[in-house]
Amino acid sequence: MRLYNTMTGKKEDFVPIQEGKVGIYACGVTVYDNCHIGHARSAIVFDVLRQYLKYRGFEVKFVKNFTDVDDKIINRANELGIPWNEVAKKYTEKYYEDMGRLGVEPADVEPKATEHIKEIIDIVKGLIEKGYAYEVDGNVYFEVSKFPEYGKLSKRDTKDMQAGARVEIDERKRNPLDFALWKASKPGEPSWESPWGPGRPGWHIECSAMSMKHLGETFDIHGGGADLIFPHHENELTQSEAFTGKPFVRYWMHNGFITVDKEKMSKSLGNFFTIEEILDKFDPEVVRFFLLQTHYRSPIEFSDEQLREAEASIDRYYVTLRRIEDFIKKAPDTEKSAGSEALEEMLSSFRTKFKEAMDDDLNTALAIGHIFELIREVNRFLDRRPSGQKAKTLVEETKNLLKETGSVLRLFGRTPEQWYRSLMKVKNIGLTEEEILALINERQEARKQKDWAKADSIREELDKKGIILEDKKDGTEWRVKVGG
RNA sequence: GGCGGCGUACCCAAGUGGCUAAGGGAGAGGUCUGCAAAACCUCGAUUCACCGGUUCAAAUCCGGUCGCCGCCUCCA
Structure with a gap:
């Protein structure tokens, strides 16, 4: 089996660390809002990867996280006037509902950031001890200049980045590229006790902590949307390898985007369609098929x-x-x-x-x-x-x-039968199965009498409502009209 | 500006050195049918954005041109 590895930019033979076993970590979602079709693509792609590896006889351990504490969640909580952890709970449940409908199975392990605070703190401590991180006013930053390989996944040079940096200047950082491992909490924000005072994890550290805890310090496959390559995965890789001194991941896999009018679908552009609204109009299998009809790395125009x-x-x-x-x-x-x-x-x-x-x-x-x-x-x-x-x-x-x-x-x-029943719902066919069968019987009678005019008018009536009839040797079958 | 990707029929899309350039949708004609539908058959790119080059051989490799997009800031 060959997999495209973002790290090397090539398709490579897939050889797991341990024969017959595969560990996969996929970045899930930050639970602050409804998921859109782009989230569905990522979830489905890695679900298929997992299923296929199992089909191929591998014993798969699939880990997919939920980010349940984050600035966005806090902002959302303020907007809605409810506690941050309720926002997380609400949208975690919604995630299961949407993805379940799309046939995405829960992962083997679904860790949450808030359940791994201890592991996170241990890594941050370790990074400070090893000289890779420094603390300022209760915040801890990773010092990028201490890790010469920084940029190896996203293929960028720290010099170029500094030249074009539009990064918000944080006076406390020694270098604009340094990134937060631990953030001091303001009053009223979620916080946990730490050696640096009350605070919460930074943006990327949770994935290092959770992947290493559940899959080991080096594991086989790490996946996510292509927009996570930088900075998320780059930083995750950096802090993990700095901490363990070992290679973090063997194969990095990234799925392409969904576009609308050729532009990336995103929250900020407002050009997104939620899973929920698409499933109001289409059967979930249609959505899944639509996404798998195109190779996972190519863009898909929605x-x-x-x-x-x-x-x-x-x-x-x-x-x-x-x-x-x-x-x-x-x-x-x-x-x-x-x-x-x-x-x-x-x-x-x-x-x-x-x-x-x-x-x-x-x-x-x-x-x-x-x-x-x-x-x-x-x-x-x-x-x-x-x-x-x-x-x-x-x-x-x-x-x-x-x-x-x-x-x-x-x-x-x-x-x-299940397919057509689902289509009847999704397409709002204004008839019940019983009504359809009654009309079919009525038409059969007419056909026996060779009353073609009546038979045809029943066919037409049903056609108008989106039901197609098929006459067979031993009876008439119906189905829902599609594609129109 | 740096890095990366894409451009295949009316639409979507696979194919990255060599058999008839997959597959789906739409369209035209036909077989079947009381009429239909479905299915099947036939037609549909002598050609893969464009221009050069390498090769016995290129959609596929190399160089250039044009167009589109992504990342470089949270983002699946």
């Missing part, structure tokens, strides 16, 4: 149109799945071979192709492409009207492979 196309793609899957299940249930037992070579060939190479795609830096876009090739092939096969046990076995095998690979992506896991 648009309703693209989401509708993703919806149409997933519908193609469920239409085929229904056809597959129908065939398995109803096909006659009389053996009729019908040119199964192409399908058999594809079945035998499919799993390998899927793995090759995913092994190549988690190329979910290509993997999904392979899935749709198999979908086309099984449709071709079914179009030839085969029957008998051998055909059923092949189709069954196709179904299993689609489910197996889909489940790695946490896609395609429902029944067609």
